[in-house]
Amino acid sequence: MTNKNYYRLIIFTRYPEPGKTKTRLIPALGAEGAAELQRQLTEHTVIEARKLLKEISIAIYYTGSPQKVMESWLGNDLNYFPQSSGDLGNRMKSAFTESFELEFSRVVIIGIDCPDLNIEIIRKGFESLDKNDLVLGEASDGGYYLIGLEKVIPELFQNISWGTNEVLSKTKIIAQQLKLNTVILPVLSDIDRPEDLSIWRKDP
Numbered sequence: 001m002t003n004k005n006y007y008r009l010i011i012f013t014r015y016p017e018p019g020k021t022k023t024r025l026i027p028a029l030g031a032e033g034a035a036e037l038q039r040q041l042t043e044h045t046v047i048e049a050r051k052l053l054k055e056i057s058i059a060i061y062y063t064g065s066p067q068k069v070m071e072s073w074l075g076n077d078l079n080y081f082p083q084s085s086g087d088l089g090n091r092m093k094s095a096f097t098e099s100f101e102l103e104f105s106r107v108v109i110i111g112i113d114c115p116d117l118n119i120e121i122i123r124k125g126f127e128s129l130d131k132n133d134l135v136l137g138e139a140s141d142g143g144y145y146l147i148g149l150e151k152v153i154p155e156l157f158q159n160i161s162w163g164t165n166e167v168l169s170k171t172k173i174i175a176q177q178l179k180l181n182t183v184i185l186p187v188l189s190d191i192d193r194p195e196d197l198s199i200w201r202k203d204p
Contacts, residue, residue, distance in 0.1 A: 061091070125185060144168050
């Protein structure tokens with residue numbers, strides 16, 4: 001990988017406020033427990049991403065708290081931007097647009113729900129853009145845990161029912177219609193529902 005000034009990794013997350021995060025897990029964990037899991041997953045993802053900090057720029061796209069609170073939580077050596085309004089597609093499109101306007105040549109967006117997402121897979125995401133237009137990390141629930149582009153392609157973020165098991169398949173259909181060369185990264189599991197909790201193994 002090349003100079004960090006050209007590549008950006010974006011992490012989408014939310015401040016772990018009880019009752020407002022991981023709401024689908026509240027029946028199993030309670031509001032406090034769901035927020036604690038959000039905190040742990042975010043910190044786990046950021047720790048993994050930091051291993052690439054000398055190679056790429058890292059931006060936290062956040063919601064749920066002021067920037068100063070996010071910085072005190074995750075560190076002031078990262079870049080912070082509030083997520084835009086609208087659905088997930090619009091928020092991702094806006095994050096890509098802002099990054100390309102800052103003249104990054106490759107941008108990858110990830111969430112914090114996949115504990116098995118590691119630096120090797122993230123690196124592969126950036127490297128796959130050498131000869132491809134789009135890279136997607138396939139999630140076992142039918143969504144995707146990673147998306148990488150070299151330019152904004154608005155169609156990829158329109159007319160998709162976010163949060164359903166059709167997100168990846170619909171995105172792939174759009175990519176085929178646009179004749180995009182696409183790479184699919186290994187399947188990983190998200191933690192979104194009570195039945196997913198067995199995926200998470202907290203380090204001792």
